[in-house]
Amino acid sequence: MKAHRLARVAEVVREVASETVLFEVRDPRVKNVTVTRTEVSGDLQHAKVYVSLMGSPREQELCMHGLQHAAGFVQSKLADRLKTRFTPVIKFVLDEGVKKSIEMTRILNEERAQSTPAPEEAGSADGSAEEELEDG
Numbered sequence: 668m669k670a671h672r673l674a675r676v677a678e679v680v681r682e683v684a685s686e687t688v689l690f691e692v693r694d695p696r697v698k699n700v701t702v703t704r705t706e707v708s709g710d711l712q713h714a715k716v717y718v719s720l721m722g723s724p725r726e727q728e729l730c731m732h733g734l735q736h737a738a739g740f741v742q743s744k745l746a747d748r749l750k751t752r753f754t755p756v757i758k759f760v761l762d763e764g765v766k767k768s769i770e771m772t773r774i775l776n777e778e779r780a781q782s783t784p785a786p787e788e789a790g791s792a793d794g795s796a797e798e799e800l801e802d803g
Contacts, residue, residue: 676749679745679748688741696732704762717760735759738759
């Protein structure tokens with residue numbers, strides 16, 4: 668199948684999944700969910716919906732169970748929107764990418780704060796360097 672058609676179908680799956688999870692799923696376990704991306708198989712039979720979840724690990728686990736329980740509902744909404752022979756079977760997958768990027772940013776900021784000298788130290792270091800140039 669052509670790559671651009673797969674990309675279009677994946678985009679429709681992402682839109683429908685995010686709208687459905689945000690506005691129509693009434694499960695109290697499903698909250699603080701962001702649909703980050705989707706992958707659709709070449710035969711359009713299966714779709715992985717990657718989600719980012721906020722909260723404690725226990726809340727994330729409960730939310731994933733709620734999403735798996737609501738997968739059929741999301742699939743029915745997708746069937747209304749897609750005009751294909753088969754509707755992809757939806758599987759929700761936890762996307763750790765957002766959490767890892769936030770952690771990496773935090774680590775980099777800590778390292779940057781430790782490696783840059785304080786303003787008082789920077790002033791004294793610059794002054795001594797200028798004195799050495801005048802003497803030398």
